[in-house]
Amino acid sequence: MRHALIAAGVLGLTIVSGIQEPAGAADAAKDYPNRPIRFVAAQASGSSIDTMSRIVATKMSELMGQQWVVDNRTGAGGTIGAAIVAHAEPDGYTLFAMATASQVIGPQIYKKVTTYDPFKDFAPISLFAITQNVLVVNPRTPFRSVKDLIAYAKANPGKVNWANAGTGFQSHLAGVLFTHMAKIDVLHVPYKGAGLMVTGVISGESDVTIGPAPAWMVHVQAGRARALAMGGEKRSPLWPDLPTIIEAGVPGYVSNGWAGLAAPSRTPKPILNKLHAALVKAVNDPPTNEALKRVGAEPLSGTPAEFAALIAKDWKSFGEAIRIAGLKVD
Known part of the structure; x- marks a missing residue:
């Protein structure tokens, strides 16, 4: 894991850290959230990430006292939905159901239409499932x-x-x-x-x-x-x-997908902390946990640094698969 974390740092992935936030940021977090939260999923309704996101959103709405509204924004390998979150106001009210396709595959294939940096423009909060x-x-x-x-x-x-x-x-x-x-x-x-x-x-x-x-x-x-x-x-x-x-019979073969929660990179740390705490509770909530398992997902939460390391690792492995496939990278 140490090497993976170093790799994440080299790639410039924003990781939630112990940096002190201004007093205003802490004050904003006290009343957060006080309106519905837009939860962007970059795949179509009925897809794996959409199904898992709706399960998580239901419990997060309950835990945080405000509705989480899943907003499906598809296209260009998930990069359209990701761009919406990357360029959103970093106030905690536009969040991303980050997934393998939008974060480590799409940006390597659709370079001309990707308008965000998949590492610098997001703050990974935690995984919520491995698929x-x-x-x-x-x-x-x-x-x-x-x-x-x-x-x-x-x-x-x-x-x-x-x-x-x-x-x-x-x-x-x-x-x-x-x-x-x-x-x-x-x-x-x-x-x-x-x-x-x-x-x-x-x-x-x-x-x-x-x-x-x-x-x-x-x-x-x-x-x-x-x-x-x-x-x-x-x-x-x-x-x-x-x-x-x-x-x-195929030594060394590993290929997984995942889903997690992320925010725009400049989101105040107190808000990120609130979101992380709520997501860990949601994933470990027995009915939510069981609902994820029923659709074939393995519920999992962790630290922002662990999530960042996984993204960096998969960026390399899927990049190699893109090269082997001979896909034209624009």
Whole structure:
């Protein structure tokens, strides 16, 4: 973790620290919040980050005594929603449901339209969930394990249809990284969004994909898809019987997503402290915790520094996947 924190510092990521705030900032925090809070989610309604954000927003509204209004602002790999928060007044009333796509993937692909610095323009507050990627196949395929899939793909180059939610999406980069590390040749099939991708795999139009667990839990439980392995460093507590992809035969493979709370970088520290304390309570609230688990998320809170270190680490790993994919970075 020490090295990760150093990396975050080098990249210039704003971390909530012990810097003393002016007296006015402390006074402003005393009455905070005294009006509804805009909670920007940079993906569409019904997406994983939207679902998790609404669960968290419900409890945060209760804890802070003001409504948290989820505002879906999509486009350009999440950079449109992120820009709204980056350029907002740093008063604690416009906050960001920060996620992997908007913070570490989109800005590396959509450089020409990204109008913010993904490190300097935000104050990370805390994670609220980890979403491991899960490798799933159509249940009518013969693949019962990761080794089955790799063996077939090596014997039949280009014959496996590998679905993703669109070029540059988390599912695309996770798949590219897997095929690169497993040394297999597949046909990458981009769909227009996660919903169509899921339908494509369930229908048998595509054979396999790897993507955020919240998009797949209900389908695996219903038998519409078969899960083979998880993308985390350790087994998921939500899917304890599934091996990691590392265990299953691809050494070193790790691919996760996450969601967390962030504010504009100049937000007063007393307000950030209030938000952090409330979010930790929300994540550890039994009904909220269980609701996140039901949608396939692993509830988790931590310090701002830990969150910043994760962002810096994933910036590098997803940057490598973008390079491997040969995506044109504008």
